[in-house]
Amino acid sequence: MDFELNDDERSLQEGIRSFLTGRCTIDVVRANEETGGALDRALWQELGAVGVFSLRADGFGMTESVLAFEELGRSLVAGPLVASHLAATLMPAAANGSRIVGLIEPSEPVNVAEHLASLDDLIVARPEGLFVVDPAEVIGVHAERPLDALTPITAVSHLPQGELIADAATAHIWHRDGMVLTAALQLGLCLASIDLAKQYAMQREQFGRPIGSFQAVKHLLADMLTKAEVTRAAVYAAAVNIDGRGDSTDLMQTARMAKMLAGDSALFCGKTGIQVHGGMGFTWEVDAQRYWKRACVLDTHFGNSDEHAAAFSAAL
Amino acid sequence: MDLQFTDAENSFRLKLRDWLSSVIPQLPSEPHRNDWIGRREYDSMWQRMLFDAGFAGINWPREYGGLGATPTEHLIFLEETERARAPYVGQNFVGLLHAGPTLITEASAEQKAFHLPAILKGEHIWCQGFSEPGAGSDLASLSCRAIRDGDDYVINGQKIWTSFGHTADYCEMLVRTDTDVPKHRGITWLIVPMGLPGMDVRPLRTLEGSTEFCEVFFDEVRVPVANRVGDENDGWRVAMVTLSFERGTAFVSEMLQSMELARDLAQLAKRVTRSGVTAWDDAGLRRDIGRICAELDALWALTKRNISQAQRTGLVGPGGNVFKLAYAELRSRLGELAMHLLDRASLSIDDIGDLPTHAHVHGRIHALSLGIAAGTSQVQRNIVAERILGLPKER
Numbered sequence: 183m184d185f186e187l188n189d190d191e192r193s194l195q196e197g198i199r200s201f202l203t204g205r206c207t208i209d210v211v212r213a214n215e216e217t218g219g220a221l222d223r224a225l226w227q228e229l230g231a232v233g234v235f236s237l238r239a240d241g242f243g244m245t246e247s248v249l250a251f252e253e254l255g256r257s258l259v260a261g262p263l264v265a266s267h268l269a270a271t272l273m274p275a276a277a278n279g280s281r282i283v284g285l286i287e288p289s290e291p292v293n294v295a296e297h298l299a300s301l302d303d304l305i306v307a308r309p310e311g312l313f314v315v316d317p318a319e320v321i322g323v324h325a326e327r328p329l330d331a332l333t334p335i336t337a338v339s340h341l342p343q344g345e346l347i348a349d350a351a352t353a354h355i356w357h358r359d360g361m362v363l364t365a366a367l368q369l370g371l372c373l374a375s376i377d378l379a380k381q382y383a384m385q386r387e388q389f390g391r392p393i394g395s396f397q398a399v400k401h402l403l404a405d406m407l408t409k410a411e412v413t414r415a416a417v418y419a420a421a422v423n424i425d426g427r428g429d430s431t432d433l434m435q436t437a438r439m440a441k442m443l444a445g446d447s448a449l450f451c452g453k454t455g456i457q458v459h460g461g462m463g464f465t466w467e468v469d470a471q472r473y474w475k476r477a478c479v480l481d482t483h484f485g486n487s488d489e490h491a492a493a494f495s496a497a498l
Numbered sequence: 499m500d501l502q503f504t505d506a507e508n509s510f511r512l513k514l515r516d517w518l519s520s521v522i523p524q525l526p527s528e529p530h531r532n533d534w535i536g537r538r539e540y541d542s543m544w545q546r547m548l549f550d551a552g553f554a555g556i557n558w559p560r561e562y563g564g565l566g567a568t569p570t571e572h573l574i575f576l577e578e579t580e581r582a583r584a585p586y587v588g589q590n591f592v593g594l595l596h597a598g599p600t601l602i603t604e605a606s607a608e609q610k611a612f613h614l615p616a617i618l619k620g621e622h623i624w625c626q627g628f629s630e631p632g633a634g635s636d637l638a639s640l641s642c643r644a645i646r647d648g649d650d651y652v653i654n655g656q657k658i659w660t661s662f663g664h665t666a667d668y669c670e671m672l673v674r675t676d677t678d679v680p681k682h683r684g685i686t687w688l689i690v691p692m693g694l695p696g697m698d699v700r701p702l703r704t705l706e707g708s709t710e711f712c713e714v715f716f717d718e719v720r721v722p723v724a725n726r727v728g729d730e731n732d733g734w735r736v737a738m739v740t741l742s743f744e745r746g747t748a749f750v751s752e753m754l755q756s757m758e759l760a761r762d763l764a765q766l767a768k769r770v771t772r773s774g775v776t777a778w779d780d781a782g783l784r785r786d787i788g789r790i791c792a793e794l795d796a797l798w799a800l801t802k803r804n805i806s807q808a809q810r811t812g813l814v815g816p817g818g819n820v821f822k823l824a825y826a827e828l829r830s831r832l833g834e835l836a837m838h839l840l841d842r843a844s845l846s847i848d849d850i851g852d853l854p855t856h857a858h859v860h861g862r863i864h865a866l867s868l869g870i871a872a873g874t875s876q877v878q879r880n881i882v883a884e885r886i887l888g889l890p891k892e893r
């Protein structure tokens with residue numbers, strides 16, 4: 183048993199991180215808000231070239247994929263990253279980023295599609311199978327003020343049935359893998375929230391000293407870090423299990439564990455990061471809000487943490 | 499990354515499992531929980547059995563009679579003993595996991611030769627005399643005084659919260675030997691035989707009514723200078739050495755127990771009724787149980803990360819603080835949920851009404867101590883914030 187990153191895993195993660203810190207700076211992220219969150223095709227293809235979508239199609243495992251997705255989350259990269267990654271094995275154009283493939287799991291009381299205007303293909307994930315739909319045929323109302331400015335949404339009034347591309351068993355696996363990949367994005371959000379709050383706590387002074395020297399602030403940060411590290415263990419465990427090097431045979435259950443932990447932790451780190459910033463945290467300018475909003479978005483992907491807690495109990 | 503055991507690890511597991519299955523059925527029944535002398539004998543007997551079978555001192559180096567096992571093998575040992583419902587380390591805790599390891603790195607050859615085999619065989623029980631009424635979280639401010647007089651130190655003062663102080667043979671003790679230097683620099687580590695003239699051990703009752711820890715008073719107690727470990731006034735460093743022995747395994751048995759208890763809770767909820775339906779019919783309760791079970795699984799994964807780190811680097815590092823903080827909180831939530839489920843049956847610490855009340859209520863009470871003993875949760879947060887995140891110290 184060695185549940186620490188090996189050298190290859192570490193260098194893969196560092197490679198993705200250095201690409202993202204060069205290419206997807208926070209300025210690039212913010213600028214995207216001015217374009218209504220429309221996805222940048224050039225960036226999407228670069229992500230494809232780095233291998234973000236094709237990792238598993240190229241023979242890497244879920245372990246490497248979560249390490250990459252953790253970095254994507256940390257850099258707040260928007261768009262249907264998980265969907266395009268999942269689609270890569272079925273659609274070569276998704277793998278290299280030349281087509282942007284989105285995904286919707288029909289939801290009640292309203293179907294909500296993300297990034298509809300930027301998509302080339304929309305996959306509708308139903309329990310009976312996966313169906314591909316032409317995004318242009320989806321009818322709905324575009325929301326003027328999406329919660330996350332980088333995740334434009336549409337309230338769908340007509341969702342075509344689409345063409346069946348994979349069976350129920352595949353849909354089941356996509357749901358499971360989607361949970362784990364999304365959990366990795368959420369882990370990245372936690373880590374980014376912590377970094378930002380920590381920097382602010384060291385630099386902002388009140389009562390003549392850095393606010394990070396106050397225990398009340400320190401303890402908020404310690405709680406953020408604790409949740410993030412437990413989440414990291416959960417996400418890596420779910421991934422290693424999917425790759426067949428794990429300690430559990432119930433892959434769905436470990437995936438749920440990861441998604442539940444990650445959902446709760448990303449929301450916690452997001453809101454706590456805002457709190458540490460005081461009034462600045464409530465501004466548009468400071469990025470703390472961006473991490474929290476993305477955490478809200480991702481919690482709704484592949485089932486929110488309450489759903490997973492309930493589902494987890496069903497197996498007990 | 500992987501979570502699988504090697505062939506060597508698996509064969510270690512099987513060997514251990516074989517031995518456990520041959521000896522566990524022969525064990526006498528456990529003494530009553532407040533029969534401390536009886537429990538001491540029981541714990542010593544089990545330690546002697548481990549010794550005779552070659553499983554004593556799993557984490558101790560071979561040259562001192564230990565097994566020299568890796569952290570992963572230690573994990574396996576704890577998994578298998580839990581699985582077999584083997585006795586716990588019990589009163590041998592301080593000797594095997596704290597005082598012994600300290601002696602191994604810091605004591606003289608004579609001290610090692612006398613004490614280490616006796617600890618491994620379960621012949622000597624040790625206790626820890628660190629905390630004082632005025633020195634808890636701020637341990638370095640301790641004031642129990644030792645003044646050199648010829649070949650002896652003469653001790654005056656008090657220790658408190660000394661677990662197993664009333665049954666122990668030896669105490670690993672921190673005393674103040676210099677009052678004129680910064681607090682960390684005037685502390686000395688001593689081996690103090692229990693029962694010396696002038697020592698008075700008074701059991702304290704815990705909030706559960708048990709007498710597992712004591713106050714120990716010292717009135718002109720003479721301890722030979724030869725019992726000092728490390729240099730005079732270097733005791734703080736000696737005491738800290740042991741921290742580096744933690745290999746991520748400290749809470750493994752407890753974690754396994756908690757995970758089982760949480761799953762038992764689901765079964766209990768299916769059998770407990772309220773107004774004609776079972777508690778399990780309540781979706782909110784199912785979700786709460788699901789959430790706690792999933793979080794325990796995640797903490798189990800974190801345990802394995804900490805153990806892997808110890809295996810690689812020899813140290814758990816601050817991952818251990820993160821774990822303790824998360825576990826103390828989660829264990830409390832599990833206990834609270836169990837008590838809600840048991841509702842009025844939770845008003846008894848012992849089993850009543852054919853319900854597993856004791857496991858849950860005792861567990862909930864135990865969880866209260868997890869946030870206090872060995873560094874309170876507030877102190878753990880300070881450590882995480884300062885050592886991992888690098889935030890400035892308050893003063």
Ligand SMILES: Cc1cc2nc3c(=O)[nH]c(=O)nc-3n(C[C@H](O)[C@H](O)[C@H](O)COP(=O)(O)OP(=O)(O)OC[C@H]3O[C@@H](n4cnc5c(N)ncnc54)[C@H](O)[C@@H]3O)c2cc1C
Pocket residue numbers: 397625626627628629630631633634635636658659660661662711867870871872873874875876877880
């Ligand atoms: C079951 C049990 C067994 C024990 N066994 C032993 C033993 O065998 N040998 C031994 O030597 N000791 C033992 N202890 C003692 C234990 O180590 C101390 O209780 C612990 O270190 C806390 O010290 P204290 O009780 O003096 O609390 P205090 O330090 O007085 O703390 C009181 C409160 O103040 C908070 N606080 C204190 N300082 C800070 C700070 N800097 N920042 C924020 N909050 C702070 C604490 O978190 C706590 O909430 C045991 C304790 C328990 C509960």
